[in-house]
Amino acid sequence: MKKFETDSIRIQTEKSQFREHSTPIYLTSSFAFDNAEHGRALFAEEVEGKTYSRLANPTTDEFTAKMIMLENGEDGYAFSSGMAAIFASIAALLKSGDHILSSRAIFGSSYQIFTALLPKWGISTTFIDKEDEWEKNITDNTKMIFIETPSNPGLELIDLEFLSNLSKKRNLILNVDNTFATPILQQPIKFGADLVSHSTTKFIDGQGRTLGGVVVGKKTLMEEVRLFAKQTGPTISPFNSWVLTKSLETLGLRMEKHCSNALALAEKLEKNIHLEKVKYPFLKSDANYKLAKKQMNLGGGIVSIEVKGGLERANKFVDSIKLATLTANLGDTRTIVTHPASTTHSKLTEEERQQVGITQGLIRISVGLESIEDIIYDIEQALENSK
Numbered sequence: 001m002k003k004f005e006t007d008s009i010r011i012q013t014e015k016s017q018f019r020e021h022s023t024p025i026y027l028t029s030s031f032a033f034d035n036a037e038h039g040r041a042l043f044a045e046e047v048e049g050k051t052y053s054r055l056a057n058p059t060t061d062e063f064t065a066k067m068i069m070l071e072n073g074e075d076g077y078a079f080s081s082g083m084a085a086i087f088a089s090i091a092a093l094l095k096s097g098d099h100i101l102s103s104r105a106i107f108g109s110s111y112q113i114f115t116a117l118l119p120k121w122g123i124s125t126t127f128i129d130k131e132d133e134w135e136k137n138i139t140d141n142t143k144m145i146f147i148e149t150p151s152n153p154g155l156e157l158i159d160l161e162f163l164s165n166l167s168k169k170r171n172l173i174l175n176v177d178n179t180f181a182t183p184i185l186q187q188p189i190k191f192g193a194d195l196v197s198h199s200t201t202k203f204i205d206g207q208g209r210t211l212g213g214v215v216v217g218k219k220t221l222m223e224e225v226r227l228f229a230k231q232t233g234p235t236i237s238p239f240n241s242w243v244l245t246k247s248l249e250t251l252g253l254r255m256e257k258h259c260s261n262a263l264a265l266a267e268k269l270e271k272n273i274h275l276e277k278v279k280y281p282f283l284k285s286d287a288n289y290k291l292a293k294k295q296m297n298l299g300g301g302i303v304s305i306e307v308k309g310g311l312e313r314a315n316k317f318v319d320s321i322k323l324a325t326l327t328a329n330l331g332d333t334r335t336i337v338t339h340p341a342s343t344t345h346s347k348l349t350e351e352e353r354q355q356v357g358i359t360q361g362l363i364r365i366s367v368g369l370e371s372i373e374d375i376i377y378d379i380e381q382a383l384e385n386s387k
């Protein structure tokens, strides 16, 4: 069997008559028919072939095939953004009256889907904080468990094996947002997850160029997700698929470097006197260290720190940064510093943020691929200058 490093480079759509070496972009909204009968047969799915890019596109197919391979899925569909992917993975499979269990520490927009949007269609969600609460909160209407591990931005971990077993026992769909880990570090389907969703905008793109998302998983579930997506249209642009399929050729290499830089930064910051705490799954002192070692190959590219002195100090720290970029994205070659409470998680109430540890002093660092000495220098000087 070929290794994933090989397949993420070598899976390629059939070459055109030009025998291009690199992946071509099929930047077209539709595909021509040979004649009237051919058009009818294509739409009747009696013959193989593409018709319209909302339904299928060769460049997108290549990207999706690689994601299916990397995540050990049976099928997949690529979306215009991570949120489009996550929303489709829920909306396609649930109906009015259904109930979801979700880990509480999830991305702000996912939280908004559960609290502000799904209730409009009669779908309710219970948020879970501790492992022993999952089973207790399953009701006759519970259909799906949704989790994000590691979580954005607090780097909380959820035990994939435990929840896979529980989902199987209680006949629930386990849907995992694997954005922070990427399939290089963690493959939820191997533990028994049914669906895996991603914001490909992050590490999978890796250079902050495109928005995108993907859902991969069981064939029977993906049939519903595909039907939903084909009819409602949150489809990815073939151009973005092309960027992403090229990005996957270097994902393994990039993740190794993101992770070694992040671990080095976390270890250095652990001793910094200006910090309340440093969170990184592969730090021996981290509460999730044992679980991280069990289900992740490396600790990921994100380090979360909490500065002493709350919002005022956090603002001074952010304003003292010289090398890193101040922006709300993550997973880029360039190191990024974000203050989640005022940006990515600003739509949550202060109480909701406190429940998941997003204090006013919390800073998310997406550790890039620059020299680790330069990254450490920048963070340390900003901490020193924010006193």
Ligand SMILES: Cc1ncc(COP(=O)(O)O)c(C=O)c1O
Pocket (backbone or CB within 6 Å): 081, 082, 083, 084, 107, 109, 148, 152, 177, 179, 180, 198, 199, 200, 201, 211, 212, 213
């Ligand atoms: C864990 C996680 N899931 C989903 C998303 C949403 O992705 P997108 O911005 O591509 O819609 C993000 C974005 O930050 C994220 O961090």
